[in-house]
Amino acid sequence: MIPKKDGHPHGHETLRARGFRxxxxxxxxxxxxxxxxxxxxxxxxxxxxxxxxxxxSLATVYRxxxxxxxxxxxxxxxxxxxxxxxxxxxxxxxxxxxxxGRLYDVPARADRAVRARVATRTGxxxxxxxxxxxxxxxxCRRQTGxxxxxxxxxx
Amino acid sequence: MIPKKDGHPHGHETLRARGFRxxxxxxxxxxxxxxxxxxxxxxxxxxxxxxxxxxxSLATVYRxxxxxxxxxxxxxxxxxxxxxxxxxxxxxxxxxxxxxGRLYDVPARADRAVRARVATRTGxxxxxxxxxxxxxxxxCRRQTGxxxxxxxxxx
DNA sequence: TCCTTTTTAGGAATCATTCTCAACAAGGCC
DNA sequence: GGCCTTGTTGAGAATGATTCCTAAAAAGGA
Numbered sequence: 521m522i523p524k525k526d527g528h529p530h531g532h533e534t535l536r537a538r539g540f541r542x543x544x545x546x547x548x549x550x551x552x553x554x555x556x557x558x559x560x561x562x563x564x565x566x567x568x569x570x571x572x573x574x575x576x577s578l579a580t581v582y583r584x585x586x587x588x589x590x591x592x593x594x595x596x597x598x599x600x601x602x603x604x605x606x607x608x609x610x611x612x613x614x615x616x617x618x619x620x621g622r623l624y625d626v627p628a629r630a631d632r633a634v635r636a637r638v639a640t641r642t643g644x645x646x647x648x649x650x651x652x653x654x655x656x657x658x659x660c661r662r663q664t665g666x667x668x669x670x671x672x673x674x675x
Numbered sequence: 676m677i678p679k680k681d682g683h684p685h686g687h688e689t690l691r692a693r694g695f696r697x698x699x700x701x702x703x704x705x706x707x708x709x710x711x712x713x714x715x716x717x718x719x720x721x722x723x724x725x726x727x728x729x730x731x732s733l734a735t736v737y738r739x740x741x742x743x744x745x746x747x748x749x750x751x752x753x754x755x756x757x758x759x760x761x762x763x764x765x766x767x768x769x770x771x772x773x774x775x776g777r778l779y780d781v782p783a784r785a786d787r788a789v790r791a792r793v794a795t796r797t798g799x800x801x802x803x804x805x806x807x808x809x810x811x812x813x814x815c816r817r818q819t820g821x822x823x824x825x826x827x828x829x830x
Numbered sequence: 831t832c833c834t835t836t837t838t839a840g841g842a843a844t845c846a847t848t849c850t851c852a853a854c855a856a857g858g859c860c
Numbered sequence: 861g862g863c864c865t866t867g868t869t870g871a872g873a874a875t876g877a878t879t880c881c882t883a884a885a886a887a888g889g890a
Binding site for chain 1: 876878879880886887888
């Protein structure tokens with residue numbers, strides 16, 4: 521019931537300040553996304569929120585995830601199977617393990633240089649960029665012989 | 676009717692060699708994706724292929740796009756609105772213009788260094804990586820006052 | 831309190847993608 | 861040529877994620 525103090529870049533109070541009401545469903549949705557590192561789908565958030573608020577509607581979850589992402593409280597990410605959300609709004613990249621399918625955060629990068637190079641080469645104004653890495657994570661490297669798989673479970 | 680000699684990394688003959696039959700629908704699907712730079716959706720490809728082969732089924736288009744991508748003849752890309760395909764299988768990055776929504780190819784990059792850095796920092800084995808840039812393209816920069824939009828048309 | 835605005839639950843609608851399956855085409859073999 | 865085996869297709873149904881619609885509830889302000 522009390523806003524978490526968890527070191528995330530935005531507090532719940534900020535939400536209020538931007539003209540949102542911090543309703544019960546919204547608070548729970550935000551907390552669920554921030555409390556996990558699995559880059560949850562809407563369905564995952566829905567399941568979690570329902571434990572605390574059984575009558576919540578799936579439409580409410582979608583509506584608010586979209587809204588919170590549009591306002592910058594969450595990050596939104598498309599992958600082959602649909603949309604995922606990310607409570608970590610600090611700039612960071614992603615690593616996808618081709619063996620187990622897990623998605624990891626890669627803390628940061630120091631390459632403003634990359635943007636500058638692309639900007640001069642193309643004439644585009646670069647406002648943002650993101651990198652996606654693919655390979656095998658530490659756990660899967662240890663289990664040798666495990667080969668990359670195609671279909672991955674959703675969560 | 677005759678395979679295009681267009682500088683793309685794979686010719687139709689290669690398809691045959693890998694155990695595919697180069698059927699009429701397949702040839703047309705591949706040609707459509709390779710003949711455009713708009714990173715087409717399945718629906719776009721379907722519309723184009725139908726001009727030459729009116730009885731083609733949408734399922735056939737999806738089936739073969741997926742198959743051709745799995746075999747490396749096309750690249751597959753997820754964005755917020757669904758899957759897009761790309762005839763350019765050479766390593767390249769993408770630039771999305773936030774003003775007009777267009778997606779451009781960014782020819783290449785020279786940073787193996789980035790991969791090495793991430794690999795040592797995380798302990799992951801990096802097999803591949805891709806960068807996505809966001810900003811304003813040359814055309815939109817000239818039209819000042821044009822602000823980024825959210826909803827973009829599909830094609 | 832009354833009025834206005836925002837938000838919600840619930841279910842229907844939409845839309846991309848995949849599945850099912852019977853018919854069809856190609857190639858090998860007799 | 862006929863006969864099998866295997867891969868491919870078209871058509872439409874099925875699935876699944878996401879969005880839309882609407883009436884009711886909640887919040888806030890005067």
